[in-house]
Amino acid sequence: MHEETESDSPPKITIVIPIYNEEAILQASIAGLTEALEDFPWTWRILLSENGSTDRTREVAAKLIGKHPEVSIIHSDEPNYGKALRRGILQTDSPIVICDEIDLCDVDFYHKAMVELEKGADLVVGSKTLDRSLDKRPAFRRLATQVINFLLWVFLGFEGTDTHGLKAFKRERLLSVVNKCVVDRDLFASEFVIRAGRMSFRVVEVPVEVIEKRAPSIALTRRVPNVLKGIAKLFWVIRVKNR
Numbered sequence: 001m002h003e004e005t006e007s008d009s010p011p012k013i014t015i016v017i018p019i020y021n022e023e024a025i026l027q028a029s030i031a032g033l034t035e036a037l038e039d040f041p042w043t044w045r046i047l048l049s050e051n052g053s054t055d056r057t058r059e060v061a062a063k064l065i066g067k068h069p070e071v072s073i074i075h076s077d078e079p080n081y082g083k084a085l086r087r088g089i090l091q092t093d094s095p096i097v098i099c100d101e102i103d104l105c106d107v108d109f110y111h112k113a114m115v116e117l118e119k120g121a122d123l124v125v126g127s128k129t130l131d132r133s134l135d136k137r138p139a140f141r142r143l144a145t146q147v148i149n150f151l152l153w154v155f156l157g158f159e160g161t162d163t164h165g166l167k168a169f170k171r172e173r174l175l176s177v178v179n180k181c182v183v184d185r186d187l188f189a190s191e192f193v194i195r196a197g198r199m200s201f202r203v204v205e206v207p208v209e210v211i212e213k214r215a216p217s218i219a220l221t222r223r224v225p226n227v228l229k230g231i232a233k234l235f236w237v238i239r240v241k242n243r
């Protein structure tokens with residue numbers, strides 16, 4: 001159900017998916033996602049936001065776009081998850097943005113999120129740690145999520161249960177939040193959720209089931225220094241400078 005209406009209005013939803021070195025699963029993930037969205041009750045498009053890939057990701061994406069007119073891609077050179085997400089959000093003109101990941105493609109979350117947005121939420125966060133969530137990632141990554149949540153709670157006053165991963169929101173309402181964010185890479189997603197709460201937007205969490213199609217492309221240990229640096233910067237900007 002991705003045909004656009006007679007007018008030139010954008011689809012109701014843009015699904016923004018940051019991708020980096022995903023040649024192995026990109027084709028199958030998008031094929032599966034477009035198929036799962038065939039009976040989706042809202043109009044949609046998929047925007048792949050790629051940066052810095054050194055494998056055949058862009059080549060695979062180009063072939064996909066030829067086959068699926070509802071899929072498009074933007075590219076830049078520096079590998080950076082946060083920048084990719086931000087660029088995708090700013091680029092689209094759909095009223096609703098859903099942020100997904102290529103190893104998840106969780107249409108069940110899209111349904112749950114649309115219900116919450118229609119009930120009045122501004123931002124819906126898919127949480128891996130609620131009672132009804134199911135997190136099939138290895139124990140050390142589940143622990144890492146808890147540790148990050150704890151640091152965000154202590155240093156930034158975060159009161160929720162997850163910030164990284166699946167999200168859906170009303171784009172225009174949340175643009176001011178995106179524009180206030182000062183960190184990129186992994187921590188952009190956390191800053192976005194925390195700021196939305198601090199700016200009194202209605203943030204709702206829904207439980208998600210996380211069954212990844214593969215392990216992360218960048219090892220957890222390599223991400224730690226940047227995450228700690230990001231938390232320190234956010235502490236300074238948000239808690240000390242109150243910006």
Ligand SMILES: Nc1nc2c(ncn2[C@@H]2O[C@H](COP(=O)(O)OP(=O)(O)O)[C@@H](O)[C@H]2O)c(=O)[nH]1
Nearest residue numbers: 018019020050051079080081084101102216217
């Ligand atoms: N554009 C872009 N996407 C990235 C980058 N790093 C990870 N991603 C994408 O972000 C999503 C989640 O990455 P993943 O490696 O599974 O890490 P996880 O979120 O910790 O599980 C996937 O769609 C990746 O392709 C990056 O540097 N740039």
Ligand SMILES: [Mg+2]
Nearest residue numbers: 101103212216
């Ligand atoms: Mg993953």
